[in-house]
Amino acid sequence: MRKVKCECGHVNPLGTVLCESCGKPIAGNQHIDGNDGKKLLNMRYDGMARRSQTYTKSFVDRVWSFFSSVKVGVWLIVIALVASMVGTIFPQEMYIPPDAPNRAPSVYYEEQYGVFGLIFYQLGLHNLYSSWWYMILIALIGVSLVICSLDRFVPLFKALRNQKPKKHKSFLSRQRLYSESYEITDEEVVKLKEKLKKRRYKLTEANGHILAEKGRFSRWGPYVNHIGLIIILLAAILRSTPIFYMDEYVWVREGETTVLPGSNGEYYVENKDFILETHDDERFRETLEKEGMVASNYQTDVVVYKATRPIPGAEPELEPIVEDSIQMNQPLEFDGYELVQSGYQLNEFTNMTFKIHETDDSNEESLGTFTVNLMEPESEFVLDNGFRVVLDQYYPDYYLDDDGIPASETNFPRNPAFVFFVYPPESENAEVSFLGIGKNIDASGENEYKLGIADFEMHDVSGLSFKYDRSLPFFGIGAAIFMIGVIQGMYWQHRRIWINRTKDGELLMAAHTNKNWFGVKKDIETVIEDTNIKMVDDQQELDEKEK
Amino acid sequence: MDLVNLSSTALYTAFVLYLIATFFFGATIRDRRTDGKKGNAGKIAIIITVIGFLAQLVYFIARWIASGHAPVSNMFEFLTFLGMALVLAFIIIYGYYQLSFLGLFALPIAMIIIAYASMFPTELAPLVPSLQSHWLYIHVSTVALGQGILGVSFVVGLMYLIKQVDQSVKSKGRTWLEFVLYLLFVLIGFVVITSAFNIANYNATFEYSAGNQVIATEYHLPAIAAPNDSSLVTEGVMKPWFETPGWFQGEDAGRKFNTVIWSIISGTILYLVARLLFRKRIGATIQPLLKNVKADLLDEIEYRSVTIGFPVFTLGGLIFAAIWAEVAWGRFWGWDPKEVWALITWFFYAAYLHLRLSRGWHGKKSAWLAVIGFGIIMFNLIVVNLVLAGLHSYA
Numbered sequence: 001m002r003k004v005k006c007e008c009g010h011v012n013p014l015g016t017v018l019c020e021s022c023g024k025p026i027a028g029n030q031h032i033d034g035n036d037g038k039k040l041l042n043m044r045y046d047g048m049a050r051r052s053q054t055y056t057k058s059f060v061d062r063v064w065s066f067f068s069s070v071k072v073g074v075w076l077i078v079i080a081l082v083a084s085m086v087g088t089i090f091p092q093e094m095y096i097p098p099d100a101p102n103r104a105p106s107v108y109y110e111e112q113y114g115v116f117g118l119i120f121y122q123l124g125l126h127n128l129y130s131s132w133w134y135m136i137l138i139a140l141i142g143v144s145l146v147i148c149s150l151d152r153f154v155p156l157f158k159a160l161r162n163q164k165p166k167k168h169k170s171f172l173s174r175q176r177l178y179s180e181s182y183e184i185t186d187e188e189v190v191k192l193k194e195k196l197k198k199r200r201y202k203l204t205e206a207n208g209h210i211l212a213e214k215g216r217f218s219r220w221g222p223y224v225n226h227i228g229l230i231i232i233l234l235a236a237i238l239r240s241t242p243i244f245y246m247d248e249y250v251w252v253r254e255g256e257t258t259v260l261p262g263s264n265g266e267y268y269v270e271n272k273d274f275i276l277e278t279h280d281d282e283r284f285r286e287t288l289e290k291e292g293m294v295a296s297n298y299q300t301d302v303v304v305y306k307a308t309r310p311i312p313g314a315e316p317e318l319e320p321i322v323e324d325s326i327q328m329n330q331p332l333e334f335d336g337y338e339l340v341q342s343g344y345q346l347n348e349f350t351n352m353t354f355k356i357h358e359t360d361d362s363n364e365e366s367l368g369t370f371t372v373n374l375m376e377p378e379s380e381f382v383l384d385n386g387f388r389v390v391l392d393q394y395y396p397d398y399y400l401d402d403d404g405i406p407a408s409e410t411n412f413p414r415n416p417a418f419v420f421f422v423y424p425p426e427s428e429n430a431e432v433s434f435l436g437i438g439k440n441i442d443a444s445g446e447n448e449y450k451l452g453i454a455d456f457e458m459h460d461v462s463g464l465s466f467k468y469d470r471s472l473p474f475f476g477i478g479a480a481i482f483m484i485g486v487i488q489g490m491y492w493q494h495r496r497i498w499i500n501r502t503k504d505g506e507l508l509m510a511a512h513t514n515k516n517w518f519g520v521k522k523d524i525e526t527v528i529e530d531t532n533i534k535m536v537d538d539q540q541e542l543d544e545k546e547k
Numbered sequence: 548m549d550l551v552n553l554s555s556t557a558l559y560t561a562f563v564l565y566l567i568a569t570f571f572f573g574a575t576i577r578d579r580r581t582d583g584k585k586g587n588a589g590k591i592a593i594i595i596t597v598i599g600f601l602a603q604l605v606y607f608i609a610r611w612i613a614s615g616h617a618p619v620s621n622m623f624e625f626l627t628f629l630g631m632a633l634v635l636a637f638i639i640i641y642g643y644y645q646l647s648f649l650g651l652f653a654l655p656i657a658m659i660i661i662a663y664a665s666m667f668p669t670e671l672a673p674l675v676p677s678l679q680s681h682w683l684y685i686h687v688s689t690v691a692l693g694q695g696i697l698g699v700s701f702v703v704g705l706m707y708l709i710k711q712v713d714q715s716v717k718s719k720g721r722t723w724l725e726f727v728l729y730l731l732f733v734l735i736g737f738v739v740i741t742s743a744f745n746i747a748n749y750n751a752t753f754e755y756s757a758g759n760q761v762i763a764t765e766y767h768l769p770a771i772a773a774p775n776d777s778s779l780v781t782e783g784v785m786k787p788w789f790e791t792p793g794w795f796q797g798e799d800a801g802r803k804f805n806t807v808i809w810s811i812i813s814g815t816i817l818y819l820v821a822r823l824l825f826r827k828r829i830g831a832t833i834q835p836l837l838k839n840v841k842a843d844l845l846d847e848i849e850y851r852s853v854t855i856g857f858p859v860f861t862l863g864g865l866i867f868a869a870i871w872a873e874v875a876w877g878r879f880w881g882w883d884p885k886e887v888w889a890l891i892t893w894f895f896y897a898a899y900l901h902l903r904l905s906r907g908w909h910g911k912k913s914a915w916l917a918v919i920g921f922g923i924i925m926f927n928l929i930v931v932n933l934v935l936a937g938l939h940s941y942a
Contacts, residue, residue: 073901085891296675328676328875329874340877342876472873486857
């Protein structure tokens, strides 16, 4: 590897912009950090040689250089930002409202949003955040994070570990804060040093030259927070595997015990009761009058069972392991799984009991009854007195579609309707009856017998998420490291003050900070009090620059 | 006096005090012209600001006790709290930089936000089940504080632009700056027009069907845009000119859209009146006030408020938000529009912080970014709730 020797005698690695020892700008390398023709030196990386700026020949070098550029990183962020915006123009597929006329994405977007909706759907933007290209974008940001950090961290770490107080004049005078003072006595310098120490600067001295430094650890903040982000991205990869993440959804009727999907038949849950409470508090009267009912509690009282199968394939024996109430914001946890209150459906019909009576009997005296289980309806009912009833059509959630044909909106028995064939005793000719809630239609008008709803039972249904997410600790660690990193990097600053002296009492003072110039100026103002040292000039005044 | 009254009186007091403090901050302009030392005006101004902040704290605590939950659960409460956070951020940053001019700009912005907030329903409202969690306080207050601090960077960025954009030459910068100032007028227009018709007790009811239900919506401003597919029920009021397009999602989309139209109309009128009065651009009118502020210092305060606000926003808007979402909904991230826009905000400020590393992104460009960044925050607060309904439609 070729080296560059500075006039101070220090040998610098190839690509160095400012001599590692004395800071003198190295001729021919100034374009790297954009110092050409500028008064002030770019101190961002202390003028260290960086791999990305030095080696640009091979393919690996080029890839490295590409991703190590902050510019590229910012572009990736901006592209991700714009893409994320685009995804919110219309709802994502999972947020298509449940009451939409047609929830099929191929229909919904065009129907609701016209041609833009169609384009949105056809470009796949309705699943944007799980699309391959969005994932790749985020992955590229991850790659950029790693390479940017490595490219800078290693040289910066070396540079800051071996700092020399003696700097070349051309380094000092090209700092943003700089002053030259004359006829400064040793006593004044002693005073200065004491004040610097009081302000918690760490001093390094060599031959009367001083480097005062504080808050260096804040320089590592960006790298720490980038590590946090990398951990978060890795956690996201883990989460996409079934070992770390499982999420199932189950509807349980009141009184029903059902197997928890995704548990391999190991766990069962029983819904003992679903409770919906509403607010009824005097102090909220005005709002409640305006808005109607406001829910205060969604709760499912459940028992979780563990199944044991003494003989494989046999009916499981269920042993209750937990009995608890699940509320919103209070999920139930057991054996590393979680049950979360996620939905509900009130007042579904459990069963309906019908009676048969003669059409012209005004007392509607019952000739016999039968009960239809609305979850699993039987197709034929034979009554004791010889009547036979066939359930021809069953619409759990009845409505008339656009063509006026009866249909079922969902498979849930919320508004059941039926077409029955009634066979009177010893007759082969059926009378057709149509029944629903508030509907009782005899299409022929000649039926001798009529059906009526005698009784019904209802239940609520609770929607529960059944899940585990073992990636959460990793996200937590990543987020914590990220926060430590940003706070470290942003709430502290790395301040350095160089004080170089010549034999004839001349004193050169220069200062640099990565943030908060106001703060370092205040520091200098205090430490030079009672001395003849001149206050530093701020050589970068935006007022001048922009006018 | 009961707690609810006490609370609204305290809020009103705070508002008036901020107004008075603004005038005192204005008076410091003269002080600066004579010598470098601060006069009494600056001191009085900051003391009044602090008292105003304490009054707002009284509002906050009284309302908390009255409703039994921290008042951060709907649009009125959240925006009021955001205004308060902005004032707090200002007080902290004033303590460090002692820059009176900042008050002259930050307090009016905070006042506009508070006035805007009080146009939303102010009655105590109960919490729906998903909001019944301690994370409500932790998440929302951290977010508001972060946004308040980022709000300071917006205020300072705006000051920087007003000071630095050359008003004598036609340029894109000059036009856009004027547009941003015009938007502030639209906000004020919203407050004025809403208050005016509220005092007049204007009411027009529309009915429209959603699914199988018929929903009634009350307009408190004359209807220019009716709800989609609706019919006017009230008699003897202005007939709507047209209907809100169907792709406006969310509850009461028609009414909100109508309000936006009214705000733009009244804001434009106010803006034109101001232009006639001053006979120059608003930017040019304010510019001389900032003659004695150092552009460098503004640039630095703007950058520093982003560096201070960014971690707070990340903590509240992403991390605490994710923890709560995990507890309440069983997933910590669901690509809900509000969540996505929080991420967009985060991306934006991350880009800002990285751009500051490179040369040429200080000064004007960076000030524009600070202004746009707060624009994104406001977008998430206003437009996402208005147009893109989601799980967060309550606030």
